[in-house]
Amino acid sequence: MTDLDAFIKGLPKAELHLHIEGSLEPELMFELARRNGVAIPYASVEDVRAAYDFSNLQDFLDIYYAGASVLVTRADFHDLAMAYFRRAAADGVVHAEIMFDPQTHTDRGIAFEEVIEGLLSAAEEARETLGMSVQLILSFLRHLSEEEAFATLAMAEPWLDRITAAGLDSSEVGHPPVKFAGVFAAAREKGLKITVHAGEEGPPEYVYQALDLLEVDRIDHGNRALEDAALTQRLAEMGMTLTVCPLSNLKLCVIDDIASHPIDAMLKAGLKATLNADDPAYFGGYIADNYRAVVEGRGLTRADLATLARNSFTGSFLPPDAVARHLAAIDAFLEENA
Numbered sequence: 001m002t003d004l005d006a007f008i009k010g011l012p013k014a015e016l017h018l019h020i021e022g023s024l025e026p027e028l029m030f031e032l033a034r035r036n037g038v039a040i041p042y043a044s045v046e047d048v049r050a051a052y053d054f055s056n057l058q059d060f061l062d063i064y065y066a067g068a069s070v071l072v073t074r075a076d077f078h079d080l081a082m083a084y085f086r087r088a089a090a091d092g093v094v095h096a097e098i099m100f101d102p103q104t105h106t107d108r109g110i111a112f113e114e115v116i117e118g119l120l121s122a123a124e125e126a127r128e129t130l131g132m133s134v135q136l137i138l139s140f141l142r143h144l145s146e147e148e149a150f151a152t153l154a155m156a157e158p159w160l161d162r163i164t165a166a167g168l169d170s171s172e173v174g175h176p177p178v179k180f181a182g183v184f185a186a187a188r189e190k191g192l193k194i195t196v197h198a199g200e201e202g203p204p205e206y207v208y209q210a211l212d213l214l215e216v217d218r219i220d221h222g223n224r225a226l227e228d229a230a231l232t233q234r235l236a237e238m239g240m241t242l243t244v245c246p247l248s249n250l251k252l253c254v255i256d257d258i259a260s261h262p263i264d265a266m267l268k269a270g271l272k273a274t275l276n277a278d279d280p281a282y283f284g285g286y287i288a289d290n291y292r293a294v295v296e297g298r299g300l301t302r303a304d305l306a307t308l309a310r311n312s313f314t315g316s317f318l319p320p321d322a323v324a325r326h327l328a329a330i331d332a333f334l335e336e337n338a
């Protein structure tokens with residue numbers, strides 16, 4: 001392990017943008033397909049990996065939803081999440097706010113209870129065995145209707161005390177935040193935080209809608225806000241956290257190469273950027289790989305990485321005392337590794 005890897009893995013951090021279904025590694029996909037007798041269109045792990053060649057978000061989503069078909073029982077969701085928690089802990093993640101897409105499963109006849117109880121039991125095991133705090137973000141699929149999002153929110157009712165936030169993901173272009181203004185108002189009424197994908201492929205207007213119509217607590221991705229100077233300044237001044245995913249942006253061709261990622265421009269503009277893996281099994285890297293990519297690709301310094309790690313806690317949905325504890329742990333780590 002290089003000095004840089006040791007620094008990155010030792011630096012305490014939170015992961016705020018991670019689709020738990022996007023952490024389904026091909027090996028586990030095969031094991032669950034066998035366990036559940038689900039046919040998948042791949043002959044080997046190598047075939048699966050060879051299929052992970054995307055030129056845009058939709059290419060990825062088509063394969064991502066097919067991959068999720070092997071997830072059937074609460075034990076499957078537990079095993080999926082625990083595999084991610086162990087992998088994240090090895091990258092220095094001490095707090096994870098994970099997104100899950102209930103409709104991907106309920107629309108296949110899997111009960112909402114199977115999904116949520118599997119994730120909750122894994123969160124408990126991560127707390128006990130890894131010392132990791134976990135929060136859940138229930139994401140609505142934006143290529144479906146607001147009415148279907150309301151139905152999903154209703155299914156979640158018995159577990160809302162154990163769900164921290166509502167999110168919005170899937171195909172962005174053509175499905176602007178305004179389409180879901182009603183269900184996010186209802187989610188906020190129920191005490192949920194709000195964080196939505198905006199400005200990944202969608203225009204700056206989608207980021208404005210997320211701010212003004214959904215009154216978000218966080219923006220997922222947010223890259224295209226940089227096309228609008230006034231919006232960039234507004235986001236910086238309000239301290240809005242952006243959950244940026246460099247390797248996702250590269251793999252989905254949001255950028256041509258990591259050397260052109262705007263992460264340093266974001267920091268220079270005063271934006272509260274964080275680094276995240278998004279869908280690590282599909283995008284070829286977990287959170288530490290994203291930290292390393294911005295050092296190698298954009299020349300970010302260890303001080304920059306510390307800023308990104310601090311942002312991951314101040315932009316998290318943790319209570320202030322927990323945030324303070326994690327910031328102090330970063331300071332102690334930097335002291336020891338000065």
Ligand SMILES: [Zn+2]
Nearest residue numbers: 019169197278
């Ligand atoms: Zn995402």
